[in-house]
Amino acid sequence: MFVLSPSQPVTLATPRPVAALSAILLGFTLLLVVGFAPLAEIHNATHDTRHATGFPCH
Amino acid sequence: MFKHMVFSSALSGIAAALLLSVLQMFWVTPLILQAERYEVAAEAFAHEHTADAHTHDAAPWQPEDGWQRTVSTISSNALMAIAFALMLTGAYALRKPSGILHGLAWGLAGYTVIFAAPSLGLPPDLPGTSTAAVLSRQGWWLATALATAFGLGLLLLQTRWSLRLLGALAIITPHLLGAPQPEIVTSLAPEALQTQFRWASTLTNGAFWTVLGMLSAITFNRTPNQP
Numbered sequence: 001m002f003v004l005s006p007s008q009p010v011t012l013a014t015p016r017p018v019a020a021l022s023a024i025l026l027g028f029t030l031l032l033v034v035g036f037a038p039l040a041e042i043h044n045a046t047h048d049t050r051h052a053t054g055f056p057c058h
Numbered sequence: 059m060f061k062h063m064v065f066s067s068a069l070s071g072i073a074a075a076l077l078l079s080v081l082q083m084f085w086v087t088p089l090i091l092q093a094e095r096y097e098v099a100a101e102a103f104a105h106e107h108t109a110d111a112h113t114h115d116a117a118p119w120q121p122e123d124g125w126q127r128t129v130s131t132i133s134s135n136a137l138m139a140i141a142f143a144l145m146l147t148g149a150y151a152l153r154k155p156s157g158i159l160h161g162l163a164w165g166l167a168g169y170t171v172i173f174a175a176p177s178l179g180l181p182p183d184l185p186g187t188s189t190a191a192v193l194s195r196q197g198w199w200l201a202t203a204l205a206t207a208f209g210l211g212l213l214l215l216q217t218r219w220s221l222r223l224l225g226a227l228a229i230i231t232p233h234l235l236g237a238p239q240p241e242i243v244t245s246l247a248p249e250a251l252q253t254q255f256r257w258a259s260t261l262t263n264g265a266f267w268t269v270l271g272m273l274s275a276i277t278f279n280r281t282p283n284q285p
Contacts (some may be wrong), residue, residue: 009070014059016059020059023151027148035138038192041120046134048127048130052262052263
């Protein structure tokens with residue numbers, strides 16, 4: 001019979017370089033969506049942001 | 059660690075995006091709207107002079123002028139600022155900023171990578187400006203930003219001269235190759251409006267990155283970091 005003991009919590013701390021790379025990749029993906037996604041609806045919603053930031057638009 | 063990074067990026071990103079949105083509302087967006095009036099007028103003129111029997115395809119959704127458009131732009135600004143903050147924070151996780159001045163330096167580096175370097179070849183333009191195909195410009199823009207980030211990293215964070223030289227080369231190469239340009243340059247908006255727009259976007263983005271750099275370093279250092 002299994003007994004689950006709550007005495008030893010396992011902490012899975014992300015190693016620093018992995019966390020850093022994940023944050024950079026997440027940021028870059030988000031940037032591609034806001035600034036570069038070709039879908040017309042996304043383009044229209046982000047239009048003014050793209051122009052004002054100097055992302056290529058149209 | 060990762061959760062802490064996302065939380066601190068969201069905080070600093072949203073705060074900097076609000077500042078950017080206010081600056082844009084008063085200075086940049088009015089210029090875009092003014093340029094669109096020239097665009098709409100030119101389209102109306104073209105319609106009058108083409109065959110009258112034509113059908114309109116269903117246009118994709120776009121925010122209506124007014125609050126819908128403002129909310130769309132503020133949300134896009136916030137997402138974009140969080141994206142930048144995440145990338146800065148990724149750098150902070152590897153090199154902890156000692157304080158606000160380090161944050162400022164990272165912010166200026168971000169401004170160089172995202173705004174200054176790409177706009178040397180592809181300056182921010184108003185709606186209605188003739189340009190090369192959008193895909194080729196996006197490609198050049200991304201390649202330039204990546205090369206500048208890589209180059210600045212080598213130039214400022216390395217001590218060996220050969221690596222620094224490689225960094226400098228990475229920074230100038232996209233400009234030697236040149237940005238894709240249209241065959242004929244035309245602009246519906248008058249030249250004065252373009253100049254005003256370039257100044258407005260240069261200064262508002264500068265203010266934005268200055269604030270984002272400092273805030274992101276503060277939030278990274280001050281928010282509690284629990285694994």
